[in-house]
Amino acid sequence: MTGEVEKPVVVAVLGAHSTGKSAFLARLTHELRRDQVQVATVADLGEEAQRIGLPILRNHTWASTLWIITRGISKELEAWLHADVVLVDRAVPDALGYYRAALAHRGEHPDPRVQARLETLVRDHSTTYDLLYRTTLDPDIPLGDNKPRDPDQTFRHLADHHVAAVLHDLALPHRLLPSHGHDHALHDALGFIMNKLSGTESNTS
Incomplete structure (x- = not known):
């Protein structure tokens, strides 16, 4: 189709706060840019x-969750215009997970209709992720101090x-991204991305 945007390779990470998402993506960005x-x-x-x-x-409320999901989708689609690889810090399912966590923390139950609409958005957009990593929580690793964090370990x-x-x-x-597994995941992601870019991918998700 004339004018159709060519989809890049999209790798996204999600998981609880202070579990290494940004650090992993920074390393992956560095390695990819080093390879031009x-x-x-x-x-x-x-x-x-x-x-x-x-x-x-x-x-979190349903409205803040919807804003993060739709804003995230918009930013991801905008990034498609400018790169061969797009790296996403907090894929859209993350916002839905945090909304559910917030409701559980407050002892509330979601409106089933709202939940269904959010799930449809998340499910449909998540098909654009070529590779999705979920970090795993290691409670022995303290919260980062580079930005405001919620110190409530129960909520974490x-x-x-x-x-x-x-x-x-x-x-x-x-795929899982444990705190001790960044080196392996980095090698894994780089191989996956390079295979996708060269058209020699193998489906190992």
């Missing part, structure tokens, strides 16, 4: 949501659980 691959990154939207007055983390565990549950419930293929 054109890379675009889509950053975590939590701080942007907070700046405009939307509640985040344990205070809820986020880890519910992000994993969303991936399971929506049957979204993904």
